[in-house]
Amino acid sequence: MSSLPRRIFKETQKLITEPPPGISATPHEDNLRHFKVIITGPATSPYENGIFNLELFLPDNYPMVPPKVRFLTKIYHPNIDRLGRICLDILKDKWSPALQIRTVLLSIQALLSSPNPDDPLANDVAEHWKKDENGAIAKAREWTQTHAK
Amino acid sequence: MSQKRKNEEEMIDSSDEEFVEDDDIDLDEEDVEIDEDDIDDEDSVLSFDENTPVSGNPKRARHNEDEMFNTAVSSTENDYMVWDYKDIIKKQQVEVERVAEVLGISNSSARVLLRKFEWKSENIMNTFFEKELAGVLKQANITIDDIKMNQDENENADDDYECPLCLDDKKISQTTRLPCGHRFCNDCWRYHIELKIKEGQSRVMKCMAFKCLEAIDESVVSKIVTDKHMRAMYEKSIVESYIEDNKNIKWCTSTPSCGNCVQTNLPPSIPLDIRCYCSHEFCFKCTNHPHLPATCEMMKGWLQKSQDDSETANYIVANTKECPKCGKVTEKSSGCNHMTCICSYHWCWLCNGHFADYQHSCGRYKTPTYSIDHNNADVKRDESVKVSNARTLLERYMHYFTRYKVHEDSRNKEKVTRDAIREKMKVMATLQRNATFDIDKIEESTETLFRCRKTMQYAYVAGYYMFDDSGQDLTRYLVGVKKFKGQQKQLAQTIWEDNVEQLEMAVESLSKLLESPVEEIVQPDTKKNIMGSTVLVDKRLTALYSILNEELMEEGCQLPKPRPVIPRTLLKK
Numbered sequence: 001m002s003s004l005p006r007r008i009f010k011e012t013q014k015l016i017t018e019p020p021p022g023i024s025a026t027p028h029e030d031n032l033r034h035f036k037v038i039i040t041g042p043a044t045s046p047y048e049n050g051i052f053n054l055e056l057f058l059p060d061n062y063p064m065v066p067p068k069v070r071f072l073t074k075i076y077h078p079n080i081d082r083l084g085r086i087c088l089d090i091l092k093d094k095w096s097p098a099l100q101i102r103t104v105l106l107s108i109q110a111l112l113s114s115p116n117p118d119d120p121l122a123n124d125v126a127e128h129w130k131k132d133e134n135g136a137i138a139k140a141r142e143w144t145q146t147h148a149k
Numbered sequence: 150m151s152q153k154r155k156n157e158e159e160m161i162d163s164s165d166e167e168f169v170e171d172d173d174i175d176l177d178e179e180d181v182e183i184d185e186d187d188i189d190d191e192d193s194v195l196s197f198d199e200n201t202p203v204s205g206n207p208k209r210a211r212h213n214e215d216e217m218f219n220t221a222v223s224s225t226e227n228d229y230m231v232w233d234y235k236d237i238i239k240k241q242q243v244e245v246e247r248v249a250e251v252l253g254i255s256n257s258s259a260r261v262l263l264r265k266f267e268w269k270s271e272n273i274m275n276t277f278f279e280k281e282l283a284g285v286l287k288q289a290n291i292t293i294d295d296i297k298m299n300q301d302e303n304e305n306a307d308d309d310y311e312c313p314l315c316l317d318d319k320k321i322s323q324t325t326r327l328p329c330g331h332r333f334c335n336d337c338w339r340y341h342i343e344l345k346i347k348e349g350q351s352r353v354m355k356c357m358a359f360k361c362l363e364a365i366d367e368s369v370v371s372k373i374v375t376d377k378h379m380r381a382m383y384e385k386s387i388v389e390s391y392i393e394d395n396k397n398i399k400w401c402t403s404t405p406s407c408g409n410c411v412q413t414n415l416p417p418s419i420p421l422d423i424r425c426y427c428s429h430e431f432c433f434k435c436t437n438h439p440h441l442p443a444t445c446e447m448m449k450g451w452l453q454k455s456q457d458d459s460e461t462a463n464y465i466v467a468n469t470k471e472c473p474k475c476g477k478v479t480e481k482s483s484g485c486n487h488m489t490c491i492c493s494y495h496w497c498w499l500c501n502g503h504f505a506d507y508q509h510s511c512g513r514y515k516t517p518t519y520s521i522d523h524n525n526a527d528v529k530r531d532e533s534v535k536v537s538n539a540r541t542l543l544e545r546y547m548h549y550f551t552r553y554k555v556h557e558d559s560r561n562k563e564k565v566t567r568d569a570i571r572e573k574m575k576v577m578a579t580l581q582r583n584a585t586f587d588i589d590k591i592e593e594s595t596e597t598l599f600r601c602r603k604t605m606q607y608a609y610v611a612g613y614y615m616f617d618d619s620g621q622d623l624t625r626y627l628v629g630v631k632k633f634k635g636q637q638k639q640l641a642q643t644i645w646e647d648n649v650e651q652l653e654m655a656v657e658s659l660s661k662l663l664e665s666p667v668e669e670i671v672q673p674d675t676k677k678n679i680m681g682s683t684v685l686v687d688k689r690l691t692a693l694y695s696i697l698n699e700e701l702m703e704e705g706c707q708l709p710k711p712r713p714v715i716p717r718t719l720l721k722k
């Protein structure tokens with residue numbers, strides 16, 4: 001679709017000039033559909049002060065199909081698996097072309113603040129979370145300190 | 150009813166009269182008796198209405214809005230209709246537009262409602278007139294947010310508009326707004342819709358805005374999507390979803406599929422003989438071969454049973470029998486059960502009885518009485534009762550099975566006879582004035598014969614299950630059959646068997662007549678007899694179904710319809 005790059009261009013421009021708090025997204029120089037993303041762990045979450053690296057890719061059909069996002073930094077979270085894949089409805093069936101990179105990243109940030117062990121991607125982590133929430137939170141904090149520097 | 154259809158029917162009607170007048174058929178003449186009282190059994194308490202309307206042929210659907218409106222609400226005129234692929238798309242669109250117009254909502258909202266109501270638009274209308282839109286929404290369990298009023302906007306087509314998706318600047322005329330208020334450019338819509346079609350998701354296409362549940366209407370799709378292949382894929386999925394949602398419509402079950410759909414105007418739980426325009430026949434309810442007047446449940450049990458007992462059955466259903474008088478082996482080579490031996494003895498294939506004057510009948514089952522050895526009665530009684538019970542069960546079954554099989558065989562043989570007649574008559578048509586007309590009449594008669602044979606065949610299945618008195622548990626096969634007890638049951642059985650018998654006699658005499666050499670068939674007298682006999686058979690058939698419909702079945706049972714025949718002579722005019 002010839003008209004789409006304009007949207008990507010505009011979205012990118014806005015992400016750089018007015019970045020959402022705690023989020024940065026920069027396209028690779030050789031591929032403008034490929035973004036290096038950094039999310040700062042939200043305050044009052046076990047991920048506080050962590051620096052999380054993610055990669056975001058806009059498929060050819062974007063925005064008709066959702067962007068592909070994954071964590072590069074190891075993270076202990078019931079909705080994020082060992083490969084960094086994220087369980088988030090708007091990245092799957094609830095996607096709407098009206099959503100943007102910005103809204104996706106804000107949603108991921110929100111997911112860090114409120115993990116949802118009832119809709120898990122990483123089953124063992126979710127089990128841990130449900131059986132022993134304090135223990136799980138402690139482990140998430142520990143991982144943040146070790147990996148998200 | 151469209152004017153065209155009406156005319157056709159009038160043409161057919163008048164042709165009948167014309168024929169009767171021309172040939173001056175006297176229906177009370179000699180062996181062909183048409184006597185109204187004859188059908189009404191004097192002893193019967195159960196009765197039927199001679200004037201029960203017999204609805205017409207399966208109706209060819211037409212692209213006429215008025216007619217579609219009528220067919221959507223009226224269900225008495227035709228039991229079913231056959232639609233082709235294009236018909237069904239138009240029909241669906243007409244239903245959507247009608248509901249949208251009456252309720253004052255968008256087409257896409259009307260479509261959502263119709264799906265919720267399983268496409269019973271008359272139910273939506275009735276609810277709407279009683280309880281207004283709020284009542285309809287409540288019944289469909291939809292909140293007011295899901296249904297947006299159809300509002301017209303006053304926007305200038307030349308205004309600039311930035312599409313919120315691609316962020317390109319467009320003119321309003323290059324964009325499309327859904328009733329939910331969300332507007333995007335046509336390029337974005339096209340991309341989105343085509344992607345969904347390719348993914349096979351076109352049945353549930355939603356607005357592109359986040360969390361908006363507004364369905365994308367067909368009118369939008371046809372405006373946006375221009376690619377022929379895409380449109381075809383879309384139409385196919387729409388038709389499929391329509392038929393899936395709509396319990397009153399099924400695909401014709403022919404293989405390979407003819408692509409036609411059949412719509413029943415009766416509750417879909419009633420078995421109904423369907424004949425598609427591709428000439429394939431099936432039962433609407435169970436989609437197997439048509440089997441009226443037996444029910445789908447009876448048929449299931451029956452076919453299972455005949456498989457289990459096939460060895461015994463095959464033995465009985467052999468094609469040769471010895472003449473009861475002289476003992477010569479006689480082969481049953483035609484459909485008629487009235488056998489004539491070379492010794493000139495007339496006998497009945499079914500019971501070996503003497504066949505006199507076409508008045509012979511043996512369709513009712515009589516429980517045989519076995520002589521039990523009375524001397525040892527006290528000691529051996531239990532044993533012999535057990536043996537005779539098993540024997541009675543088998544004999545009873547064989548009684549019905551033999552008759553079932555015989556009518557089936559007759560049907561096949563009569564088809565051969567019919568083809569032979571048709572061929573010969575074509576030859577004669579070149580020699581005789583009016584011959585084409587005769588062919589049509591004879592075709593109608595053979596058609597009637599086939600229908601009755603089929604009815605006879607399955608009437609024995611119905612009789613086997615409905616009037617079982619052996620105490621076996623047949624409840625699961627009696628779904629939809631009225632419950633009778635004691636005397637009531639006996640009475641019902643008597644009436645049923647009387648009617649089956651009457652029909653059977655009429656069928657055999659028609660079959661015999663149609664087996665006459667063609668040279669004879671074209672003679673005015675034979676022709677007259679055949680026509681009279683056909684009328685009689687038709688009457689008997691209608692009578693039998695009236696009994697079923699009004700007295701025996703809970704939900705009724707529909708008389709199978711003849712194939713629509715439009716006389717070729719009339720078409721030529």
Ligand SMILES: [Zn+2]
Binds near residue numbers: 331357361
């Ligand atoms: Zn919308």
Ligand SMILES: [Zn+2]
Binds near residue numbers: 313315333
């Ligand atoms: Zn656009």
Ligand SMILES: [Zn+2]
Binds near residue numbers: 425426
């Ligand atoms: Zn068909």
Ligand SMILES: [Zn+2]
Binds near residue numbers: 420421440445
């Ligand atoms: Zn059936």
Ligand SMILES: [Zn+2]
Binds near residue numbers: 473490493
């Ligand atoms: Zn003989």
Ligand SMILES: [Zn+2]
Binds near residue numbers: 497501
């Ligand atoms: Zn007999």
